[in-house]
Amino acid sequence: MMLNVENLSRTIAQRTLFSGLSFSLAEGESLALAAPSGFGKTQVLRCLAHLVPFEGKVTLDGQSAIETGVPAWRRNAVYCAQTPPIYAGSPADLETLIEGFASQAGRTHTPAREIAVSWKVDHVWEKSWATLSGGEAQRAALALALSTNPRLLLLD
Numbered sequence: 001m002m003l004n005v006e007n008l009s010r011t012i013a014q015r016t017l018f019s020g021l022s023f024s025l026a027e028g029e030s031l032a033l034a035a036p037s038g039f040g041k042t043q044v045l046r047c048l049a050h051l052v053p054f055e056g057k058v059t060l061d062g063q064s065a066i067e068t069g070v071p072a073w074r075r076n077a078v079y080c081a082q083t084p085p086i087y088a089g090s091p092a093d094l095e096t097l098i099e100g101f102a103s104q105a106g107r108t109h110t111p112a113r114e115i116a117v118s119w120k121v122d123h124v125w126e127k128s129w130a131t132l133s134g135g136e137a138q139r140a141a142l143a144l145a146l147s148t149n150p151r152l153l154l155l156d
Contacts, residue, residue: 002027003048003152008056010043017043021056042082045154049079060152071103078150084141087129091116091140094129098144112147116140 002025009019017040025031033041047054050065050073058064065073087094095112098104116122121139124132132140145153 002029002061004057004059004062005048006057008044008047008054008058010040010047010052010054012043019055042156045079045156048152049074049077049154051079075103075107075148076150077152077154078145078148079154080138080142080145080156082156083134084129084137086137090124090126090128091144092125095144095147098148104148108149110147110149112140112143115143115146119143 004024006022007019008021010017021044023031033044035041043052046052047056048058050058050070060068060073060076068076091112099109113122113125116125116139119139121136121143124136124140129137129140142155
């Protein structure tokens with residue numbers, strides 16, 4: 001199994017959002033989480049990306065983030081927020097920054113701008129994130145995430 005999740009639980013301020021969540025995904029499979037607002041779907045994704053503390057075991061290709069190291073984990077399991085944060089500069093600036101991260105060394109990248117062109121959002125590539133519409137920012141952020149060729153894409 002590519003992704004294996006066993007007994008995943010998340011508690012915030014003595015409130016358990018979810019517990020005992022277990023599932024496996026093979027290469028090429030996808031999974032959608034459906035629940036009302038406030039049930040912890042975002043928190044599940046943030047746990048899988050190792051952005052927040054959790055209980056349980058999560059492995060990618062049989063290894064945990066402890067075994068691979070969190071930077072390597074996050075290189076392979078990329079989280080895209082429902083509402084992307086407003087970054088400094090432009091999508092082009094962020095693409096340059098990402099390509100310079102040590103965790104990206106030696107990895108094959110698909111130019112994010114090529115992805116943006118195919119989605120007809122390349123016109124925003126040099127614009128400030130603060131000036132982009134919500135949809136433009138989402139598509140630019142997703143193009144950047146996909147450009148790093150992650151093993152696991154976590155879409156909120």
